[in-house]
Amino acid sequence: MRSNSESFVLRGARLVLPHASIDADLLVEEGRIGRIFERAPEDSQSIGEALNLNGLTLFPGFIDVHIHGAMGADVMEASADELHTVARFLARNGVTAWLPTLVPAPDEDYRRAVLAVEELMCGQDQTTTPAAARSLGVHYEGPFVNEGQCGALRTKYFRVYDKRSALDFLPIVELEDAKRMITLAPEVDGGIELIRELRTRGFVVSIGHTRADVETLDQAFDAGARHLTHFMNAMSPLHHRAPGVVGWGLTHDEVTCDVIADGVHLDPLMLEIVLRCKTAKRTLLISDAVAPAGLGDGEYGVWNETITVKDGRTSNERGSIAGSVITMRDAVRMIRNLKVSDQEIARMASFNPAKLLGVETECGTIEQGKRADLVALDEEGNARLTVIGGRIAFNDLQK
Ligand SMILES: [Zn+2]
Incomplete structure (x- = not known):
């Protein structure tokens, strides 16, 4: 089986297009979606080899904007090679792009981690590198967050913003098109000013690990924050006399949010409330996931603590949930059980993340001319084929 190819046809799948699902064939050509045909000619040798996807559903590849690692590798410590191992694991799970996510740490650790991501990104499109989920940049979760909502983050590295400081300790990936995202709490000292400064530096600003009141949230919105990180987790909860971040988020249609749909971080009923208020249009x-993702139950060292994974649930020594051990594929499987349409799933797992990062003209939907970033799922929600930039990154069609 070819692993990278000029052109090939994906035959017989149900294609999840933005507004409908159709049974059709799809031509992958020069890394892009070349054509979508009702039925490619049987004798299609002229346009390339055909792969039979009968019975499978073809989604745009999933894009994970918040992930700390997998297969034992943590983004804060991993080398470029180890990050590539994470990216290969992600590809096996239908993820075609990701944003390695950093946690509060000493400056030196930030620098080292960002350099490793940069090295990964320099090599990831070369045909000599096995195809894997493409890193799009970095996501800083913190360090400008609220100690009272720290979750599993290490509070000793939290910061407030002093406009005299130059933000130099926050390195960015120095590559054209590299994306940068940050999760912050607008109520930290200097928080609103910080949002303005980060927006001018091209950061996607997301609100999280926060206890901000509605007035501060309105100011954050005006300063350019338009997204909420792991909505409902690590933020003050909804109270009938203090709607807080959750009440504000549920009622502001201009604000998008992301959720960890692992059945642990959010009760399914809360997930349903999010979907009713925010709809699939505004939910990612x-x-x-943290480093133990993909390794099963056990005890693992993460962020200088021992994290226990039991029955798919993480906990650290302080008793906090410490991230998840799912992949986007698991989240999609769970959402599928909520009787959400395939269009809505594609929106939440692919298009909305692409739009948040400003890459939606390039990827995030199955449309002619876009990057061939695709995943074929079977009825049980297993990834059977993952194509990234027109290269086959994972193939389990023979099973
Ligand atoms: Zn996180």
Whole structure:
């Protein structure tokens, strides 16, 4: 089986297009979606080899904007090679792009981690590198967040913003098109000013790990924050006399949010409330996976603490949930059980994340001319084929 190819046809799948699902064939050509045909000519040798996807549903590849690692590798410590191992694991789970996510740490650790991501990104499109989920940049979760909502983050590295400081300790990936995202609490000292400064530096600003009141949230919105990180987790909860971040988020249609749909971080009923208020148009799926993802139950060292994974649930020594061990594929499987349409799933797992990062003209939907970033799922929600930039990154069609 070819692993990278000039052109090939994906035959017989149900294609999840933005507004409908159709049974059709799809031509992958020069890394892009070349054509969508009702039925490619039987004798299609002229346009390339055909792969039979009968019985499978073809989604745009999933994009995970919040993930700390997998297969034992943590983004804060991993080398570029180890990050590539994470990216290969993600590809096996239908993820075609990701945003390695950093946690509060000493400056030196930030620098090292960002350099490793940069090295990964320099090599990831070369045909000599096995195809894997493409890193799009970095996501800083913190360090400008609220100690009272720290979750599993290490509070000793939290910061407030002093406009005299130059933000130099926050390195960015120095590559054209590299994306940068940050999760912050607008109520930290200097928070609103910080949002303005980060927006001018091209950051996507998301609100999270926060206890901000509605007035502060309105100011944050005006300053350019338009998104909420792991909505409902690590933020003050909804109270009938203090609607707080959750009440504000549920009622502001201009604000998008992401959720960890692992059945642990959010009760399914809360997930339903989010979907009713925000709808699939404004909701993204994330994994928030940590390094033990993909390794099963056990005890693992993460962020200088021992994290226990039991029955798919993480906990640290302080008793907090410490991220998830799911992939986007698991989140999609769970959402599928909520009787959400395939269009809505594609929106939450692919298009909305692409739009948040400003890459939606390039990827995030199955449309002619877009990057061939695709995943074929079977009825049980297993990934059977993942194509990234027109290269086959994972193939389990023979099973
Ligand atoms: Zn996280």
